[in-house]
Amino acid sequence: MKLSKASVVSGLIGLLVVIGLPVAGHLARRIPEDRCALDGATIDPVYRVEIVDSEGHPHAFCCLRCAQLWLRRQETPPQKITVTDEESGEPLDAKAAWYVRSQRVTQRATGNRIHVFRDEANAVEHAVANSGTVLLDDENPFR
Amino acid sequence: MILNTYAVLDAFLSLLRGMIGLLVLWIGVSTWWAWLRRPPGPEGRKELEDRGYLLFLLAGLLLALNVLSWPVFYLLLQSYVPEWGDSVMCIYGVTKIGLGSLGPSRFLPPLVTALQTTKPVLIFLSGAWFVLYLVNRRTHTAPLTGRVLLLLLASGLLAVTDAAAESAYLVIPKKEVFLSSGCCTEAFDWGKREVQFLPQALVGENKEGRLYAAYYGSHGGMVLALAGCIWLCRRRLLAVGLAPLLLGAILCGAVNVVFLIEVVAPRLLHLPYHHCPYDLVPRGPEGIVSAALSLGGSFAVGWACVAGWLGRDPESRAYLPATVRVLLRVALLSYFWAMLMTFVELALA
Known part of the structure; x- marks a missing residue:
């Protein structure tokens, strides 16, 4: 079979595009730091959740919902889970936090309605103000 | 209506496709009628060719515009993402805007679903017409004209419907409506x-x-x-x-x-x-x-x-x-x- 010059040239150009485009895309792409490890959303520091997996690697999430979805896919339990107190914006251990499910959404893209507080008084106050409920121990999102 | 560069481009394309699609339908039906009543032999073919020049030129232009409208539609949806702040993360969220609404926005999700379906079908149908047209053009008595016109009319009709649906999607108010469900994280x-x-x-x-x-x-x-x-x-x-x-x-x-x-x-x-x-x-x-x-x-x-x-x-x-x-x-x-x-x-x- 004899190939024409035009076929060879167009084939080579096609090949160049097919290989060059992914390479250019890879070089141009910047992986943004501090994005949600589940869906890549920007993280509001007030709702940040961090999970240290069984191998010691930290993973940040934009809300409790994403952290829960991510945890369900892990075969081994995490080493540590840190949530953020909505009042002060300070990190705290997930086991020590108070959780409230209310009408207010923290991250609209996931529809997360669970809020985190360090103090029980703040949790109750938020629940009353936003038609919510303070979650019991067996309803703890990271139980 | 959200007005940005892509919305203007998409509106222009939809208008153009709608008008050309209507012209293709009109000339196509009259050519079909002329084809059914044509005199036999080369004279018949000559008469048909005279009618067909404009029709096939317009249909070729419509094919190119249909192909162009597919990526432009997704670029338009992508350009809408920032309009809803953190409610919408990607195109998936935009496709769900209007769900649960009681106003005219309730038509947005079915419209966008229909558009996502019709666009590939339209390109396939337009391409099928073009392939058959190229085959028919090389014959002496154009024996495939009936099939060519049938495919052309079908793609013309679909192009007009698609352009009308896209124009409606552009015009229906949507910025004031928010997602009733989550974005793609919840779905995928x-x-x-x-x-x-x-x-x-x-x-x-x-x-x-x-x-x-x-x-x-x-x-x-x-x-x-x-x-x-x-x-x-x-x-x-x-x-x-x-x-x-x-x-x-x-x-x-x-x-x-x-x-x-x-x-x-x-x-x-x-x-x-x-x-x-x-x-x-x-x-x-x-x-x-x-x-x-x-x-x-x-x-x-x-x-x-x-x-x-x-x-x-x-x-x-x-x-x-x-x-x-x-x-x-x-x-x-x-x-x-x-x-x-x-x-x-x-x-x-």
Whole structure:
């Protein structure tokens, strides 16, 4: 079979595009730091959740919902889970936090309605103000 | 109505497509009528050709605009994403705007779903018309004119409907409406992935490995099958042989979509549990290009079948194998390039 010059040239150009485009895309792409490890959303520091997996690697999430979805896919339990107190914006251990499910959404893209507080008084106050409920121990999102 | 550069471009394209589509329908119906009442022999063909010049020029322009309108539509949806702040993360969220609404916005989700379906169908139908038109143009008495006009009228009608739906989508108020449900995280990442898109029994434990095998196996198999068919079609057309190729092309299309969602999106986005293909538009467009190449291969096989099955006539017999061969060659190159591009993308990711 004899190939024409035009076929060879167009084939080579096609090949160049097919290989060059992914390479250019890879070089141009910047992986943004501090994005949600589940869906890549920007993280509001007030709702940040961090999970240290069984191998010691930290993973940040934009809300409790994403952290829960991510945890369900892990075969081994995490080493540590840190949530953020909505009042002060300070990190705290997930086991020590108070959780409230209310009408207010923290991250609209996931529809997360669970809020985190360090103090029980703040949790109750938020629940009353936003038609919510303070979650019991067996309803703890990271139980 | 959200007014931005893409909205203006899309509105212009829709208006143009609508007007040209109506013209194609009008001239197409009158040409069909003239074709039915034409005098026999070359005189009849001459009269038909005189009517057909403008029609086929307009139809060619409509085909180009239909192809252009597909990426522009997704760019428009992507340009709408920032309008809803943190409620919407990607195109998926935009497609769900209006759900649960009682106002005119309730028509937005069905409109956008319809548009996402009609656009590939429209391109396939327009391409099928064009292939058959090229075959018919080479004959002496244009025996395929009836079929050509039928395909042209069908694609013209669909183009007008698509343009009208797109214009309606642009005009319906949407910025004041917010998502009643979550964005793509809820839709694509919730629950067990295998259960959602593929039966567990089919993919088993090693899901990713099986999907790689399915993708490269189906595409590689199609490349080999197409090479064989091109070789066999050197002298005469094997119309029966096109049927298994069409089945293979449909299979490749299905595998391509599943592979894009399950493997390509998480790898290119660097988010192992996020399977949203819409996120690839801004953050990994090369993934969309390789999927489009594979789809182009499937379309080319479909067009080869249209040429082989609907273009059969004693007058076209001499050069039909060559036309089918060209289309199969395009399909072969598309599948091969799609495979190669996907391989490079995933190797770099």
